[in-house]
Amino acid sequence: MLQFILRRIAISAVILVLGSALMYFATINSGDPLQDLRETRAENREQLIEARIRNMNLDMPWWQRYLTWLTGAGKCLVLQCDLGTTRDGANVNSLLLGAAGASLRLVALSVALAIIIGITLGVLSAIRQYSGFDYSITFLAFLFFSLPVFWAAVLLKDFGAIRFNNWMADPQLTTVAMGVIAIVFGLLIASVLGGDIRRQALTFLVTAGVVFGAVFWFDRIGWWRQPALGLPLIIVGGLAALAFFLVLTVGLQHRRILYAGLGTLAVGVVSYFLVQPLIQDPSWGLVLLLALVSAAVGAAIGWFFGGFEKKTSMVVNIGTALAFGFLVFMDQLLRNWAGFLDVAPQGRPIGTIGDARIPSERLEGNFWIEIYNWGVQLILPTIVLTLISIAGYSRYTRASMLETINQDYIRTARSKGLSDRVVYTKHALRNALIPITTIVAFDFAALLGGAVITETIFGWKGLGAIFRDGLNTVDPGPVMAYYLVAGGAAVLMNMLADIAYAFLDPRIRR
Template identity: 85%
Template structure:
């Protein structure tokens, strides 16, 4: 395995080297970097031209300039990058650090959400092949996959930012809008839960009534500007998380593990009151510490109540505890929404990757968190939807191919339940092709983020790449290539390691 990875690294290094030479040659021949200065009537025109020639080393032949850049970029192997300066004399290392931080924050979140949601939808779609849920997922997958990125970004910017900001000033929903939300949500829940026609009809009716009543109540009490989950919704969410983890592992029939999960939820209720003062204005260190404590308590409860299934009980209880802790955190975050609206009357800014400079922002931890992350919402949705479409289709195809294999039929003939067959046998093997898609998708999203960042005004890698290309400045373009190419190589290495983990035969 190590020899295989080293060989892949060597091949990838050669590909990166050849690609960098081609990128550099194409960039410097895309225009004249001195064109704007040749046309200016400034008195110091000659001095400006001389300064730019010095900054960009235009007095050297192109291959010598490329080798100079390559020598500086090779120092990144020892964490001492020297990527030169831009045409204006700005240090590209500094530009790259600020731009990469914004882009990677956006792309990483999009990839994680797309993997989790897309794989889950693909598995459910394969299990319920040719059902209404399968047809709906297939329709939306093809719809989102065919959407042009720029068009989807502009559309979401209009409805999700501009019109939302106007609506949030005095939020109110009409009865028709509430009914539409209830019907859509009920249709989604009924299709996911499945069952015969009678069961789906009852699920649809009950969900529609509950959602209509809840949204109507939220609208009447002004929940949109002063939201909160409250302990009842947190407990309900904890029970849903418990049912989810039980379904994935041992099922709802294992009473001992079920009781351990219920004990975890009860402990979470006690912790909700005990940690309330600590969560009023925490720090990231305190939040992470409390999350780790929740996981440790959940694992301890699972070990104590697990009996002969201690390992499974620890997984179920730890997952339930973390889900409960996340809901408690979200409750505190929502309670500070109105305070953030007072600081930033237009909360979702569509231009730039930050709303208010931190040095001029006053508020607690949650206000700063809103200010840091609120701009992530819309561009993340654009990139996530497009990736979800691909992940769901690939996962569905891989699952369908896997569940028709002989070893799956053997597992069923041995009396194993569908839950065990799908989660422990089929899913693990079906994920092997998906790891390749993940590796390439991360690099593709960096490319797609160029358009998304342009629409939403993010000063990330996309903006740096576009600016360098427009000004015929190879420095920023090559810095973008270094990050995108390096990310592609690194993600492919992770895919190779994931192959060995998912299928031990690959190690040999």
């Protein structure tokens, strides 16, 4: 395995060097970097031209300039990058760090959401092949996959930001809107739970009725401007998380682990009141500490009450404890939404252009409002990137899962009397994820280097912006910095995919 990795690194390095030479040559021959100065009537025209020639090393032959850049880029291996300067004398290293940070904020969150949601939908779609749920997911996947990015982004800016901000000034829902929301949730839950026509109809009616009543109540109490989950909804969410982890592991019939999970929720309810003074204005260190404590408490309860399946019980209880803690976190975050509306410019919380935040002196040092200040700019571009990625993940996962569950070893597992839950989660899913690993790796690299359109529409100063600006000004410095990150990410993620294969399928290690 080590020899394989070293060989791949060597081959990838050669490819990166050859690609960088081609990129550099294409960039410097795409126009004249001095054209704007030659056409200017400024009195210091000659001095400006001399300064740009000095900044871009235009007095050297192109191959010498490329070797200078390659030498500086090679120093990145020892964390001493020297990527030169832009045509205006700005340091490319500093420019790249700021742009990469902005792009990573977008890509990391969108990829994580797309992986979780897309793979989950793909697995459920494969298990319920040719059902109403399967047809719905297939239709939505093809719809999102075929959406032009620029069109989806502009549409989302209109409805998700401009009209939403207008609505937040006096948020009220009509009866028709409440009915539409109830019908959508009813159809969604009914299709997910499945069953015969009678059971789906009953599920739809109950879900639609409950959702309509909840939305009606929220609208009457002004929940949209002063939201909160409250302890009852947190408990319901905790029970749902417990049921989810039980279904994935041992099933709802395992009483011992079920009672242990209920005990974890009981401890969570008591802790909800104890931690309230601590989370009014915490720090990230305190939030992380509370998460670790929650996981430790869940693990301890799972160990002591797990019986002969202590490991599985610990997994279920840790997941339940972290889910309960996350709901408490979200409850406190929602309670501070009204405070953020007070400091948002003109009461319009969702920004449409750029990733600029409200000055810190207006935030009064509140931890929760600072999260809104950091995160609201991410919402719209993240939704665009996530929806497009979800479409691909769900389709690939469905195809891989269908191929896997038709294999002989799956039929053998069923013939042994194993339940569908065990067959799907412990036998089929792990093998079905092997081809998905490649998609995940390349999707992350592609989003990191290819979110140019999304960043342009939303005005983000990320890697896409410096790449576009470098091309427009015939400046190879920013373009090559973009190539270094995008190409390096592609190589690194491909390597991680190869290593992940060995963990998913031990046969590949040989």
